[in-house]
Ligand SMILES: C=CC1=C(C)c2cc3[nH]c(cc4nc(cc5[nH]c(cc1n2)c(C)c5CCC(=O)O)C(CCC(=O)O)=C4C)c(C)c3C=C
């Protein structure tokens with residue numbers, strides 16, 4: 293199906309055609325086939341919203357992202373729960389390609405604002421996934437426990453420490469609640485976040501947001517590896533959803549780990565990493581490949597022939613180690629980190645220029661892991677101290693969120709934390 297034809301199918305009409313198939317597939321499953329990033333034939337697909345785990349983590353990474361962090365501006369637990377219930381129902385509708393409310397964009401009162409903003413009318417579901425996470429600040433303190441959840445704060449959920457070289461912007465870091473929208477059409481992702489933010493008026497306020505494109509990590513073996521803005525294939529040696537035992541070991545929180553409500557959930561670490569693109573672009577190909585330890589063209593480990601060849605960190609040439617002792621893939625490898633792995637799911641970004649003639653561009657790094665303190669922190673500590681890449685990057689913002697498990701029928705986002713899954717009053721038509 294061409295892009296043109298695809299865009300011609302209404303979101304409701306398309307769901308009519310796909311609905312039966314979508315209902316039959318399992319948790320987090322994708323209806324349709326997976327192809328190269330940007331291939332328009334993926335745009336008609338629906339990713340199941342309900343399931344054991346939230347979609348948007350181990351489901352195949354889409355090509356576009358809109359990520360938002362909110363602060364909760366109400367002190368009312370009831371208001372927060374009501375919003376989470378509303379968000380859940382509306383999010384599920386949007387992932388199916390439906391409007392936030394039936395006929396919300398054009399069918400309402402002539403003298404009231406429409407209850408759907410309308411820019412996704414006529415667009416396909418585009419594999420939209422919406423994934424929620426709760427930041428450390430949402431849980432308050434023993435003294436100020438505004439939502440009564442301080443005792444449920446997981447030990448693994450703490451603001452990340454300062455790493456060498458960090459120059460973090462507090463206005464672009466942290467947040468009480470995050471929602472990650474991923475889709476193969478940027479307008480679908482933006483529509484979803486915009487409408488969720490609109491529905492949150494009075495209860496939450498947007499703290500920061502980030503748009504991303506060109507997924508920098510494959511999360512499924514069926515995907516081709518995309519390139520980051522440094523021109524390298526990124527995601528080759530990522531955890532892949534097909535490797536279910538490793539995903540269980542490194543991504544999903546086990547019931548024995550910590551807080552019961554997080555079983556089947558995970559933690560999301562976000563880092564806005566600026567690339568010093570102009571310096572990188574003046575660097576020789578030889579040096580660029582030394583930095584990563586891989587060939588720029590094929591993505592193969594240095595000294596090897598093909599992208600997915602096993603990495604031999606000991607292999608030597610006439611001038612010594614083929615993969616430099618400070619190469620990115622050596623320092624980030626599980627061999628150098630006592631077996632640690634995590635699932636990367638980041639995106640490229642460009643946010644114009646910085647007023648000094650430099651592109652404000654880089655990698656919006658996202659990783660999912662079972663315990664950020666035991667996985668992300670040691671990995672980032674090692675990279676921040678020794679990585680050759682540090683000469684060309686700058687960590688500008690940081691956030692961490694507890695991502696609850698997926699929602700079953702009758703449950704809402706966060707119901708394992710706040711309780712009262714059944715008897716939802718349903719969304720008010722705001
Ligand atoms: C703390 C974790 C990581 C940060 C931060 C990070 C930043 C970062 N990475 C690239 C580009 C590449 N990374 C690659 C591999 C790779 N990176 C991490 C972790 C972090 N990267 C891991 C765990 C790995 C896999 C290591 C291994 O076992 O081989 C690669 C190679 C291809 C691949 O396997 O994905 C590239 C390229 C950039 C540009 C960047 C910050 C801007």
Ligand SMILES: [Fe+2]
Pocket residue numbers: 620624
């Ligand atoms: Fe990396």
